[in-house]
Amino acid sequence: MSIDSTVTHVVAALAVVIALSSLLGAAARKLRQPPVIGQLFAGIALGPSLLGLAPGGVYETIFPDQIKPILTSVAQVALVLFLFAVGYELDLGQLRNRGAVTAVSLSGFAIPMLIGTGIVLLYPGGFHSANGGHPVDATFTLYMAVALSITAVPVLASIIRDQGLAGTRPATIAMAAAGVIDALSWPVLAVALIGGEDGSLGGWTVKVSLLAAYVLAMFVVVRPVLKWWMNRSGALMTNHVPVAAALALASAWVTSALGLHVIFGALLAGIIMPRQSDGAPDSQVLRPLQETGGLLLPVFFAISGMSVQLTGLHTSDLLLLLVICAAAVAGKVAAGALSARGAARLPWRDSLLIGVLLNTRGLTELIVLNVGLQAGVIGPRLYALLVVMALLTTAAAGPLIGPLHRPEGTSPAERAGTEADPAGEQTPDTGQAVDAEPTPQP
Template sequence: MSIDSAVTHVVAALAMVIAASSALGAAARKLRQPPVIGQLVAGIALGPSLLGMAPGGVYETLFPDQIKPILTSVAQVALVLFLFAVGYELDLGQLRNRGAVTVISLSGFVIPMLIGAGIVLLYPGGFRSANGGHPVDATFILYMAVALSITAVPVLASIIRDQGLAGTGPATIAMAAAGVIDALSWPVLAIALIGGENGSVGAWAEKVALLAAYVLAMFLVVRPALKWWMHRPRALMTNHVPVAAALALASSWATSALGLHVIFGALLAGIIMPRQSDGAPDSQVVRPLQETGGLLLPVFFTISGMSVRLGGLHGSDLLLLLVICAAAVVGKVAAGSLSARGAARMPWRDSLLIGVLLNTRGLTELIVLNVGLQAGVIGPRLYALLVVMALLTTAAAGPLIGPLHRPAGAAPAERAGTGTATGDGQTPDTGQAPAVDAEPTPQS
């Protein structure tokens, strides 16, 4: 295929992908579901599972193999810009807070991880079969533990807004806890992937040392240099957006060169990006990156859906899917509910609502699954099962919230930042919750 032909195919494919994902994303919102549900369904529909079954080679004509690496590259760039904004807005102060959010966060992270590792150890044959015969080793067990512990902050923010929960106590606590859970998940995922290629202790230790050196260099060298450069008098580049984009892409390249995925570099770049004097992210930096990444992020969802090959699943995979879904739901809902009830002494209805909110996955889960697929930790069949699990658990949040959510006039709830009244009249420490309205552009 010539360059001109490849460009023509890529432009046409992007037009189709963006149009289909936007249309189905809007349809999902009409059904009171996060747009990511519709965008992922668009990818499955445009992939080999549905469009690939059409006669006449329609799928191969529209999406030839030669352009798939280009579409994947576009999706990865969008993901890098989006995750840089996530890291830039990440409030590491939540990790130091004590009280209800700390207990709920740790429970919502550790318990699902233990359950995820437990089902692999209890049913290794099923996972080995669905994973193409790959060994059930420590890397795989740790990866599955992380995959079941994820809560998607952007999707959660969208659900909270659409369900009228913005500003309520349970929503504020759930958002804060979800932010901490995701912040804890990325380092553990990095550790899991470091040992993926070479199981020797020496190779693992070497990669850990290189990664630690890189992180230290980013905090001790790059960050001070950026602060000096951006805040010096008569700065050459008064527009900080190009600096942020270059930093995100360069850091992503560095972590990729270290054997990790580009997302880790993007997140780290966002974390070390200097903030304003009051400690808040610069909206003039965040907004353009969110809008640029948000415009192309549906390409990532669609590419993720196109990687799902439902026709390749076996009948025995249904049992494994039920096991994975049950573990995912029980781990999150039980951990969130019991810890909210015990730590914050909240009513059972509000405690269950927090557990249901923490069970939402979506965008963050898709990122983790794509990383695992590209790293070879999981194969196409297990990837498809985990994508279906992410869809089901995210789609179930809306219907489950209805019976648990008390309307504004039925039971007074404290506004965000003031806490939620507990059963004994005390107010739990909710920490610094992220603003639920500060949602990324794609609202996914």
Template sequence: MDSVVTHVVAALAVVIAASHAAGAVARKLGQPPVIGQLFAGIALGPSLLGLLPGGVDEKLFPDEIQPVLTSLAQVALVFFLFAVGYELDLGLLRHQRAVTAVSVSGFVLPMLLGAGIVLLLPGGFAEVNDGRPVDATFVLYMAVALSVTAVPVLASIIKDQGIAGTRPGTIAMASAGVIDALSWPVLAVVLVGGDHGSVREWLVKAVLLVVYLLVMLFAVRPLLGWWTRRPGVTAAHRVPVAVSVALASAWATNALGLHVIFGALLAGIIMPRLPDGSPDARLLGPLQDAGGLLLPMFFAISGMAVVLGGLHGSDLLILAVICVAAVVGKVGAGALSARGARQPWRDALLIGVLLNTRGLTELIVLNVGLQAGVIGPRLYALLVVMALLTTAATGPLIRVLRRPAGVPPVARGLPDARPGPEAAPPVAAADTAPSP
């Protein structure tokens, strides 16, 4: 046990330091930190560190500590998804025609393309997926893998690029939230479909899942609301309760054959908010800090599972097909639907480019598929490369679309980094008139 603890402490030091340094380099290059952190994970795995003589990667990350590192990564995901669920706000969907159009098309078209490329090239995908069957579960999984957008990474990019509060930035953020809210249930269906148990086992799990949902919605949620309204309850009391609820909910969904992410997400959704409907920053802050500190372990585990040396030359064709389908599905759907909602072409293209950001959310989906055995190491590596390429392309494409064309950014309806009255008009105007 002492040896395991020693290796875990050393591994944590290396992973956190490498991830922080790589994330800082990525930010200096105009990229979101997740790009650098994932590259750090890949570098610490067999693709780079494993090439050094003496088995450095195996000495630093021996097999006996892998369960501990994986557990830390799962805890980080629980905190992260709880925060995502707690911040989730679908209010704009009820009021914005543009958000509705972009959300639906940005979810449906990528799913159709994801399923379509598998049905058109079943032999190629079966070969790159190490002979796994190209069945309905796999087709639906590929559809989900191409449909998600990384809301946290997108929020960071929008802030860094100075387009927060503008019509394109707000529409893209709201639409991405709706798209991911639609994607999680479909991913749950994939996991259920991949469970080849008996009909009796399925029925038992389905009943238990319904019971779990009813308890969370009609027992835990009212109880949390009553408890948080009690006099004298402070943030110091709320944080431990929120962590306990998130972990217990994650355990429940994982025990039912789904994944910890679903329970954590639902726990965040049912957590009571402030009277004005906004998240409590005193509760959200500590969970985000803890998740951010542990999240490098998730990137390390994700990166170490990428074995670039195991790819074949023929896999590049499948990678090209996946990337084209991913870009066309997101950029095309987002741009055309935004244009149909009376957005100017430049704004519409910007919305499509923003939706093409995958990053962290895509990695979660890919890890779920790898753990469930729906995809193998080779296809996993290709999909990780696709996520890196599409996310890394977002910043440069935004800068191209914002390049001056003889008209100031505000006059074009494009973002102005300055706060205050000079900023672009609110998104609500997008339903009644095009951008000035």
């Protein structure tokens, strides 16, 4: 295939991917589902499971093998920009003096991790069968634990907005806890995958040491220099967006060279990016990167969907899917509900609502699954099962929120107490939390 032909195919494929992803994403929102549901369905529809079954070689015509590496590269750039924005918005101080957030965060991280480890140890045969010859070892077990502990902050923010939960105490706690959970999950995932092809203790130790040195250099050297350079008078570049993009891509390259995925470098770059004097991200930097990454993310969904081969699943995989889904739901809902009830003394209805919100996985889970597939930790069959789990747990959030959320107040008794005591936690008109922690950005 010539260069001109390759460019033509890439442009056509991008047009198809972006158009269909946008259409199904909008359709999902009409059904009160997060757009990621429709976008992932678009990716699956464009893959071998559906489009690949069409006669006449339609799939091979639109997505020839020669352009798939290019589409994968575009998807990786989209992830780098997206996760830089996630890291830039991440507030590492969310655990300070917030008992409810601390309890929900730690429970929502640790309990699913333990359950994920437990199902691998109790049902190794099912995972061996579905993992297509990939080893079910300590790396795999730790990876599965992380996969069940993830909560998708951006998708959760979308659900909270669409369901009218913004400003309520359960939504505030869930959003803050989700940010902390993801902040805890990424380093654990890095530790699980850092061994790379060299699984020896010596190779693992060297890579961990190099990564620790790089993280230290980013905080101690790069961040102060970057802050000084960006804030100095008469700076050559007053537009900080190119600086942020270059930092994200360069940091992604370094972690990739260390044997990790590019997403870890992008997250780290976002975390060390200097903020404004009030500690908030600079919207003039954040918004362009979010919009650029968001525009290209449909390519990531398409690549993710193309890797889902539903026709390759076996009947025996259904039991494993049920085990994974049950573990995923039980871990998040139970952890969120029990910790919210115990630490924040919330009513059971609001506590269960927090658990349901934390059970949202969506985009972040897809990123983790793609990292595991590319690293060879999971095989195509198990990848497909985990993608289905991510879809089901995310899609279930909307229908479950309805019975649990009362816009006018948490309970009749609490509403009566609120009206009698204007200084209480809930305002009689909006039902919004007055003294709750500020809702972090998605």
